[in-house]
Amino acid sequence: MNAAEAKDMFRERARSRIPLTGAAIGSGISTKYVLTGGADFILSATGGRFRCSGAHSMGAFFSMGNTNDFILDFSVREILPRSENKPVIIGVSPNDPHCDGDAMLALIRDCGFHGVNNFPSIGFYDGPFRRALEKSGFTFAREVEFLRKAGEMGLFTLAFVYTPEEARQMAEAGVHAVCATQQTPADSSPAIRAGLNSRESETRYAGIFRAVEASAPDCVRLFYAGGAIATPEDVDAMLQNTDSHGYIGGSIFERFPTAHAVEEITGQYKKIIRLTHENKALRQELIRKKGFDEIVGQSRLMQDLFDVVNKVADKDVNVLVTGESGTGKELIVKAIHYNSKRQNQPFIKVNCAAIPEALLESELFGHTKGAFTGATNDRIGLFQLADKGTLFLDEIGELNLGMQAKLLRVIQQRELQRIGSDKFIKLDFRLVAATNMNLLDLMNAGKFREDLYYRLNVVSINTPALRHRKEDINLIAAFFLRRIADKLATSGNWSMPWRARPFSARIR
Amino acid sequence: MPFADANDIVLKMGAALARPAGDTPLLAGVLATDQFRIMDTFIDRLRRAGYAGVQNFPSIGIVSGRVRTLLENSDMGYDCEVRLIKKASEKGLFCSALVFGQSDADAMARAGADMLVAHLPLTEDGDMQEWDAASSAFPARLRADTPGRAGVVLAAGFVGGVRACGECPAQYESLRHAERSFAEGRA
Numbered sequence: 001m002n003a004a005e006a007k008d009m010f011r012e013r014a015r016s017r018i019p020l021t022g023a024a025i026g027s028g029i030s031t032k033y034v035l036t037g038g039a040d041f042i043l044s045a046t047g048g049r050f051r052c053s054g055a056h057s058m059g060a061f062f063s064m065g066n067t068n069d070f071i072l073d074f075s076v077r078e079i080l081p082r083s084e085n086k087p088v089i090i091g092v093s094p095n096d097p098h099c100d101g102d103a104m105l106a107l108i109r110d111c112g113f114h115g116v117n118n119f120p121s122i123g124f125y126d127g128p129f130r131r132a133l134e135k136s137g138f139t140f141a142r143e144v145e146f147l148r149k150a151g152e153m154g155l156f157t158l159a160f161v162y163t164p165e166e167a168r169q170m171a172e173a174g175v176h177a178v179c180a181t182q183q184t185p186a187d188s189s190p191a192i193r194a195g196l197n198s199r200e201s202e203t204r205y206a207g208i209f210r211a212v213e214a215s216a217p218d219c220v221r222l223f224y225a226g227g228a229i230a231t232p233e234d235v236d237a238m239l240q241n242t243d244s245h246g247y248i249g250g251s252i253f254e255r256f257p258t259a260h261a262v263e264e265i266t267g268q269y270k271k272i273i274r275l276t277h278e279n280k281a282l283r284q285e286l287i288r289k290k291g292f293d294e295i296v297g298q299s300r301l302m303q304d305l306f307d308v309v310n311k312v313a314d315k316d317v318n319v320l321v322t323g324e325s326g327t328g329k330e331l332i333v334k335a336i337h338y339n340s341k342r343q344n345q346p347f348i349k350v351n352c353a354a355i356p357e358a359l360l361e362s363e364l365f366g367h368t369k370g371a372f373t374g375a376t377n378d379r380i381g382l383f384q385l386a387d388k389g390t391l392f393l394d395e396i397g398e399l400n401l402g403m404q405a406k407l408l409r410v411i412q413q414r415e416l417q418r419i420g421s422d423k424f425i426k427l428d429f430r431l432v433a434a435t436n437m438n439l440l441d442l443m444n445a446g447k448f449r450e451d452l453y454y455r456l457n458v459v460s461i462n463t464p465a466l467r468h469r470k471e472d473i474n475l476i477a478a479f480f481l482r483r484i485a486d487k488l489a490t491s492g493n494w495s496m497p498w499r500a501r502p503f504s505a506r507i508r
Numbered sequence: 509m510p511f512a513d514a515n516d517i518v519l520k521m522g523a524a525l526a527r528p529a530g531d532t533p534l535l536a537g538v539l540a541t542d543q544f545r546i547m548d549t550f551i552d553r554l555r556r557a558g559y560a561g562v563q564n565f566p567s568i569g570i571v572s573g574r575v576r577t578l579l580e581n582s583d584m585g586y587d588c589e590v591r592l593i594k595k596a597s598e599k600g601l602f603c604s605a606l607v608f609g610q611s612d613a614d615a616m617a618r619a620g621a622d623m624l625v626a627h628l629p630l631t632e633d634g635d636m637q638e639w640d641a642a643s644s645a646f647p648a649r650l651r652a653d654t655p656g657r658a659g660v661v662l663a664a665g666f667v668g669g670v671r672a673c674g675e676c677p678a679q680y681e682s683l684r685h686a687e688r689s690f691a692e693g694r695a
Binding site: 046053056059060061062063064065066067093095096097098120124126127129132133138183 | 509510511512513514515516539541542543544566570571572573574575576578579582583584
């Protein structure tokens with residue numbers, strides 16, 4: 001589309017009364033998405049760039065840089081390349097003392113802009129300050145003349161006006177479109193916007209449109225949405241109630257939705273990461289409570305042991321924990337369970353040495369009512385209770401060969417029959433066994449089945465005795481002292497030696 | 509007006525002026541409403557550039573009408589300039605504050621300004637008689653109401669620039685008159 005086609009498009013839309021939507025924006029990304037949303041034209045303005053910088057768009061009126069250099073820089077690099085053949089109008093100020101108006105217009109045309117606009121306009125100011133500016137040579141008349149020349153050069157011209165008088169001047173200069181605007185806090189807080197009255201804007205804009213129509217009936221009449229006109233419904237009402245052909249939006253497209261979306265999405269990410277973190281922290285706390293941090297030691301042997309536990313915990317393999325009594329086998333087994341995927345499932349411990357042989361089968365596999373004398377009810381066995389979780393068989397070396405055979409079958413088949421039942425029950429459990437006996441010796445002596453041994457011993461972990469890790473003694477002593485101290489602090493009704501020396505002796 | 513970066517200009521001028529200024533204190537006019545600079549670090553840069561102090565210039569105090577109200581409601585108001593003076597004062601710089609009425613003077617005095625420069629409303633044609641009538645006793649009253657200031661200088665706003673008029677003569681009629689003129693100017 002060239003400038004002439006842009007003019008035709010505006011004229012045709014005004015004639016057909018299909019409202020024009022213009023987007024006053026300041027970045028490439030805004031250009032892309034307002035066009036996807038259906039904007040009919042782009043007004044590249046420094047106010048938009050200020051918004052995108054997180055600054056207030058009114059900054060565009062103050063001495064923070066040269067507005068014309070600023071707008072040309074990002075409009076050429078970001079906005080024109082993404083304009084998808086829609087008209088792009090650039091807002092420049094002919095009041096810039098360094099600006100040669102003719103050269104500026106030639107540059108604008110050569111860069112490929114379809115039209116030009118007077119932003120930031122002197123019309124923004126009012127009162128004595130405005131009069132002082134006018135007397136100092138910063139005049140609205142200069143803007144009128146600039147747009148008149150732009151039109152003569154073939155560019156589309158869009159004039160921002162704040163009063164009916166300014167509208168009249170621009171219309172008489174032959175601009176193609178006039179946009180009625182006002183000094184409203186277009187991108188201020190919702191609280192400020194709530195205090196604005198859209199009827200006031202309506203009256204003001206209607207006065208401007210009347211002035212335009214009286215001077216140039218063919219001139220396209222637009223209004224600037226913002227301030228009290230902040231929603232699609234507000235815009236629609238303004239279109240219905242005024243004699244306008246469309247509108248231009250800045251903050252309503254570029255700032256309000258972006259601010260909301262960025263805030264919302266960031267919050268969602270933050271929330272989920274925080275929840276994950278909290279969840280992890282809670283899991284760690286649980287693990288600490290259930291054994292892992294009770295395993296005390298910094299020695300090389302213990303570091304290796306922690307490594308193995310960490311590596312094996314999440315693998316669904318059988319583990320055999322060996323070691324002398326009192327070396328912490330059960331703590332290791334718990335650590336494996338609570339660091340595994342099954343940590344939220346049952347952890348069932350069976351001490352094979354503590355259950356009488358006659359009862360062991362029933363305890364492990366369960367029974368049906370009447371399966372044997374005294375079986376007055378159905379009973380679920382410990383294997384079944386451990387379904388989806390971990391079954392810990394302590395003192396596995398104490399099992400007799402008969403039980404070993406039955407156990408082997410359950411481990412291999414992952415199914416069992418309750419005593420007295422002919423039904424097979426499928427199970428999913430992880431088996432960890434522990435013993436203080438040397439299973440190899442038992443195997444050689446024919447007291448432990450070889451096939452069961454290799455089934456259990458997929459991974460073997462040995463818990464070292466304290467005599468093999470003397471460097472841990474201080475730590476372990478401190479650990480127990482801390483426990484004793486905690487107990488003393490919370491227990492108030494036992495005979496306490498209240499003097500230091502007997503107290504020390506007691507601790508010793 | 510948005511035709512140059514005021515703070516960048518003053519920073520660069522520091523390097524050029526510090527040597528010729530010699531022992532004469534050099535003050536930087538700072539646009540306190542600059543949205544692209546952190547004033548805290550900018551003041552440090554000014555000091556390194558050779559400035560002994562700051563003044564809130566260009567000031568939005570001369571902006572009137574609806575725009576002024578808009579600025580005050582958008583955190584781009586005179587309060588930015590008060591914060592500039594406070595920060596510069598805390599950093600030990602000499603602080604000259606342009607004030608446009610008694611409330612500005614009070615705020616700047618509290619912020620630690622060393623000197624208050626009474627800035628009278630803009631006169632549209634540079635008519636001294638009009639300005640004399642408007643100025644009244646503003647500076648004298650400032651001296652009385654904000655004690656402890658090093659000095660009060662009277663300045664008048666003219667189209668095309670601001671002229672410092674030195675110490676205020678005592679013949680002005682009343683501060684109220686000046687403030688009323690100022691308020692009308694704002695409205």
